[in-house]
Amino acid sequence: MGNYKFEKDNNNFGETRRLDTIHKEVQKIEKEIKNRKINMDSFQEDKIDTVFGINKKIAVIIVIICMLFIICGCYVISKMVDGSSTPQNNGNTSNGENLLPEKEESTEFISCGVITEKHTKELSVLDIETGKINVVKLSNSTVITGSNGGRISLKDLSRGDIVSVVLSETGEAQQLRFPENAWYYESILGVKVDAALMTAEIDGKKFAYDNKTIFSYNENDIYPGDIEEADIVTAYGIGEYILSAKIEKAHGYVVLKNADEIENITVKIDFGQPIKADNLIIPVPAGRHTIVVSGDNIDDYMSEADVKEKEQFEIDLGKFSEALRITFDVNADDYNVNINGVDYPPNTTEVAVSRGEYNIVITAKGYEDFTTTVTCENDNAHVSAALNKLNSTQNKPETGTKPTETGDTPPKPSNNKHQGNLTIYTDPGWAKVYVDGEYIGVSPVMVKLDYGKHNVKVKDSEGNIEETDVNIDSPDKTVTLDF
DSSP, X not given: OOOOOOEETTEEOOXXXXXXXXXXXXXHHHHHHXXXXXXXXXXXXXXXXXXXXXEHHHXXXXXXXXXXXXXXXXXXXXXXXXXXXXXXXXXXXXXXXXXXOOOOOOSEEEEEEEEEEEOSSEEEEEETTTOOEEEEEOOTTOEEBOTTSSBOOGGGOOTTOEEEEEEOTTSSEEEEEOOTTOEEEEEESOOEXXXXXXXXXXXXXXXXXXXXXXXXXXXXXXXXXXXXXXXXXXXXXXXXXXXXEEEEEOEEEEEEESOTTOTTOEEEETXXXXXXXXXXXXXXXXXXXXXXXXXXXXXXXXXXXXEOTTOEEEEEGGGGGGSEEEEEEESSSSEEEEETTEEEOTTOOEEEEOSEEEEEEEEETTBOOEEEEEEESSSOEEEEEXXXXXXXXXXXXOTTOOOOTTOOOOOOOOSOSSEEEEEEEEEXXXXXXXXXXXXXEESSEEEEEESEEEEEEEEOTTOOEEEEEEEEOSSEEEEEEEX
16 A cells, blocks of 8 residues: 555644554554453462462461361360369368368469378378379479478488478479478377377377378387377377377386385386376386386385387386495485485485486585485495585574684574474384374484474384374484384
């Protein structure tokens, strides 16, 4: 085709072009538009099939797997919490369980437990609330605190101790401590156990126990009724309930042989109150003791007893006449004798003892105390006590009294001017003397009495009795009684 030029009113409308050329350009543009549409559709399709650059199907699988892991983890954690916090019932019930306080929420594995076994790196602990025995693992970093609040070591723990257990993140015991709400009595005497009523009296208070309470001696279980008042016991508990009681030192026995003929026999253990020895077998704490045997028809007999745990120490009173004796010669008119802490009647002149060592203190008004130690092995002992008078600054003479020409301080006048000294002799001698029903010693003996009538009774070693009334009406009076 030829070229066309359009003209109109001499105005130029631009270059003229061929129609087939224009058609080709239109087809080209249409093709480009079509290609762009195809690319856009492909882009949209790719965008829908990926999430964060990951194929949609793969992403869904990953999400499902993660959810499964989360669900399994929650299940395991819930089981662990249930196993450590939910109380277990072992089928044993007791009266004591209701006395224990309810467990409060805490991080403790055992709020209160009793040690049943101890090993090198672990403890077996009876949980009081659940009745279950737990094995508690220990490490070098485990902190152990005693009942007094101080740090202790594993060797200080034993069967029957009570503990509160706190676990670390690794499951080992982070801390063992004495429970805050618990009580304890340490190394005490006089525990009274009633096995029938399942009670124990400690320091005047009654506590209950049950079949789960641990009673032990030397790490071994014992029957609670075997505990004697003479045992030295340590006890632990909560409220009115005993968790454990263990004998720290067991009792032994003092056995009195050939004592059938002794009237109203009594025994003093370590200077305590007299004990009626009706059965002649007396439980006493293990260890060394001073035993004093008394009776109406014998002189006081003192013996040193080394009592072993669960063993008997025999005192043969049939050999009483063969016993060793300590005799006294004192320069004071009125004196008192104390032997190993035991006070004897005023003006005692003789005491029967067994073999051993004795500390003696002799006192008298206006004189310095006299102290000595004697040992009786094979022979009798004699104490000659020359008491020294107190000086003028220690004992001032009363107004009107004057020192003698020798410079000695005169005896201090009696507060009662109507008193006299009564000296009592017997034939034969060494009889037991009573004045107005009070034992004063063995004849010969002297006693200061008020003026007036007094009853004097003497007993010899065979139990024969002589008695008389004496009227004191002068500063010095003497009486002799014959058997």
